[in-house]
Amino acid sequence: MNRNHSITVLSGDGIGPEVMKQALKVLQATSDRFDFTVSTEECLVGGAAIDAKGCPLPEETVKACEQADAILFGSVGGPKWVNLAPDDQPERGALLPLRKHFNLYANLRPGVCLPALQHASPIKNELIPNGFDVLCVRELTGGIYFGTPKGRDDNQDNPTAYDTMVYSKHEIERICRVAFVAAMGRDKRLCSVDKANVLQCSILWREVATEMSKEFPEVELSHLYVDNAAMQLIKQPNSFDVIVTGNLFGDILSDEMAMLSGSLGMLPSASLGNQKDNGLYYGMYEPSGGSAPDIAGQGIANPIAQILSVSMLLRYSLGEDDAADAIDKAVKSVIDQGLRTGDLYTGAGNETKVGTAEMGTAVVAAIQA
Numbered sequence: 001m002n003r004n005h006s007i008t009v010l011s012g013d014g015i016g017p018e019v020m021k022q023a024l025k026v027l028q029a030t031s032d033r034f035d036f037t038v039s040t041e042e043c044l045v046g047g048a049a050i051d052a053k054g055c056p057l058p059e060e061t062v063k064a065c066e067q068a069d070a071i072l073f074g075s076v077g078g079p080k081w082v083n084l085a086p087d088d089q090p091e092r093g094a095l096l097p098l099r100k101h102f103n104l105y106a107n108l109r110p111g112v113c114l115p116a117l118q119h120a121s122p123i124k125n126e127l128i129p130n131g132f133d134v135l136c137v138r139e140l141t142g143g144i145y146f147g148t149p150k151g152r153d154d155n156q157d158n159p160t161a162y163d164t165m166v167y168s169k170h171e172i173e174r175i176c177r178v179a180f181v182a183a184m185g186r187d188k189r190l191c192s193v194d195k196a197n198v199l200q201c202s203i204l205w206r207e208v209a210t211e212m213s214k215e216f217p218e219v220e221l222s223h224l225y226v227d228n229a230a231m232q233l234i235k236q237p238n239s240f241d242v243i244v245t246g247n248l249f250g251d252i253l254s255d256e257m258a259m260l261s262g263s264l265g266m267l268p269s270a271s272l273g274n275q276k277d278n279g280l281y282y283g284m285y286e287p288s289g290g291s292a293p294d295i296a297g298q299g300i301a302n303p304i305a306q307i308l309s310v311s312m313l314l315r316y317s318l319g320e321d322d323a324a325d326a327i328d329k330a331v332k333s334v335i336d337q338g339l340r341t342g343d344l345y346t347g348a349g350n351e352t353k354v355g356t357a358e359m360g361t362a363v364v365a366a367i368q369a
């Protein structure tokens with residue numbers, strides 16, 4: 001296999017560049033240790049691109065992404081750009097178009113609470129004696145985010161705005177397939193989350209998921225309404241193995257899962273298109289959380305979600321599984337050592353509070369050890 005890889009790095013806004021710096025340190029340490037190369041091209045995106053180039057997704061950024069094996073993404077958005085027209089803002093003008101342009105319909109969000117982080121979880125510790133491990137498979141290029149018509153009508157006394165939730169059988173089938181396959185590689189339990197007591201899209205979703213389960217008889221398929229799923233996640237996260245759900249529900253449930261695992265700063269993500277003939281995917285890898293304007297520029301953000309996004313990139317897009325395993329192990333080891341950024345720090349005796357850069361350096365050291 002070709003061991004000279006190339007990625008496009010889009011750091012974006014807020015804490016994006018801070019956590020990306022640490023992730024790139026970790027990438028360098030793993031490629032040194034496992035003897036492959038990754039050339040990185042950094043491009044502008046989001047608010048940073050608006051400020052420098054006048055638009056959130058410059059053409060040269062898209063071209064660079066097209067030429068690379070994968071995209072490593074930080075986060076975009078912030079108060080500076082919220083008053084722009086919606087389509088000119090970083091989120092709707094850059095992040096969503098990138099997902100759509102590369103057909104990255106399958107968003108994997110692994111919500112893992114490491115046993116050592118039980119105390120940082122807001123959940124009662126006796127409910128998660130060994131932490132938990134839930135994979136959320138979120139549909140990412142359809143649903144209410146992209147359905148049309150979408151817009152507003154201000155030509156009346158009572159301004160009206162509308163978004164449309166649309167799902168086709170094909171869109172549901174392809175995301176359910178990803179989830180069934182993921183479940184086959186895990187505990188073989190798949191929960192499809194919808195709102196089939198109200199929404200037409202969800203009724204179709206449930207039918208398609210049920211039909212597909214015939215192809216995966218070993219996987220135990222269950223269905224939950226999204227409101228109940230949100231509750232069950234808090235009551236007993238271990239009752240889930242893999243969750244498959246639509247774009248909006250997955251957005252919300254994954255933030256919930258992240259916090260249950262200790263902090264939003266822990267949850268990476270992989271946004272994947274179709275599998276290529278060589279078994280790998282073109283993908284975009286990013287923390288599930290955002291640009292965190294409330295803590296940006298202070299050097300205190302947790303870089304682990306960005307670092308674990310590098311691990312997912314190595315695994316799904318570059319086929320460097322040993323390197324990915326090494327990163328996962330290194331992260332677990334620094335957490336076991338008691339290192340905590342502020343979002344994870346509880347003041348327990350074995351914990352040492354560290355900043356963003358110290359956490360990155362510790363992960364690098366664990367990879368080199």
Ligand SMILES: NC(=O)c1ccc[n+]([C@@H]2O[C@H](COP(=O)([O-])OP(=O)(O)OC[C@H]3O[C@@H](n4cnc5c(N)ncnc54)[C@H](O)[C@@H]3O)[C@@H](O)[C@H]2O)c1
Binds near residue numbers: 091
């Ligand atoms: N992928 C993305 O680019 C992405 C994702 C989500 C939100 N956003 C954007 O980010 C901006 C801020 O959104 P928000 O405040 O609602 O959500 P957010 O995810 O940025 O922050 C929510 C809370 O989590 C904390 N947090 C998030 N990541 C953290 C980390 N790595 N370490 C420590 N704490 C962390 C923040 O400090 C904040 O208190 C908005 O413009 C939003 O649209 C972007």
Ligand SMILES: CC(C)[C@H](C(=O)O)[C@@H](O)C(=O)O
Binds near residue numbers: 077091095251289290
């Ligand atoms: C920033 C926003 C558009 C994005 C989403 O809703 O998909 C984010 O919340 C995420 O979870 O990646």
Ligand SMILES: [Mg+2]
Binds near residue numbers: 252255288
């Ligand atoms: Mg989100």
